[in-house]
Amino acid sequence: MSSGYEEALAALRAQDRVDTADINQFQRIFSWRTKVIIYLCAVLVLYANTILNVGVPNQVTAINFLFTWEFVFLPVIIEFAFTYYGIHFLLPRRIKKTECNLFFYDPRNMGGFAAVGQLLKRSYYIYTAGLILFFLLVYGPVLLSVDGYVPGLFELVFFSTAWFVGLLSIGYSMYTIHQLMSKKKERRIRELETEFHQAIENPYDINNSKVVDQDKLDDARRRLKEVRDTRVYPATFTMWSQIAISVLLPQLLQITVQTAL
Structure with a gap:
């Protein structure tokens, strides 16, 4: 996902959209100390669950699984968690904070945010795959x-909590990007509306109005079409359908198994 993050930043062309002083805000830096602290806390939780919640006859089996989790799965999970947090919480927040402008000539009609939408979707797919695993x-x-x-x-609480965190993350990231895109689009429409007023004399009377600057009016209309065609979400209908399936699948599996047990 780290390489996907870098590719999304390159496609976003942040250096062309924001001030030079704000470029550094897109760098995600987490110290090893933070990762180690989180890892140790997770290990303590695993051991506490084994000692307190697992019956004595099953502790030997649980401890065998515990070593696998501690030295194989947990380091990968911690690294993934930091990267996932950066993609779904830090990146959208920084894009919004820097007032990143939209590319209204984007052939995908996503304001140049298509790569960001793909990154959010794919990272959530990986998150869902981890839940299913x-x-x-x-x-x-x-x-x-x-x-x-x-x-x-x-296990029931952990799975449900992890599922809810995933739902919260994809909802937050998509909505944050939506807020920025919607705000920028509306701002440009209002600017073009002002140009219409300047190009037309008596614009509120359609019968007596008069175009005083035809070139300016035509140019404003041309730009208005590009602005109006731009979506306010970095996703297509197909992407939304795929995300919806990814959201529902883990919980449906859990409910089915819990009912069977």
Whole structure:
């Protein structure tokens, strides 16, 4: 996802849209100290769950899974979490803060934000894939009738919380970009409206109005078409449909399994 972030920034052409002083705000820097602290906290949570919530007969099996989580899955999850946070929370907030202008001549009619929308969508796909992988690792042995640790309340709460965080993240990032795009589009329309008033004498009386500057009026109309055709979301209908499926699938799987158990 880190490479996807860099590609999205390149496609966004931030250096052409914002002031030079604001370019550095798009750099996401997380110290190793922060990552280590989060990792240690997560390890403590895993051990606490094993000691407090897992029955004695199942602790040996749970501890075997614990080592796998601690040294294989957890480091990957921590790195992914920081990158995902940067994409869905830091990037949209910084784009909005720097008042990034829209590219109204974008052939995709997304104001030049198509790459950002794709980044948000793909990162959420990976997040959903991680949730489904967690679901299979935790509930797979139970569904296959394999003896061992039976998932309980902790796994249920963790899965539901992770699903809600994912839903919140994609909703926040898309809405933040939407706010900026909608604001910029409306501002340009108002500017063009002023030009219409300047090019037309007595504009509020359609019967007696008179065009005093035809070239200016034609140019304003041409630009207005480009502005009006620009979407206010960095996504197409197909993308929204794919995101909706990604949102619903993990929760449907969990509800189905919980009902069966």
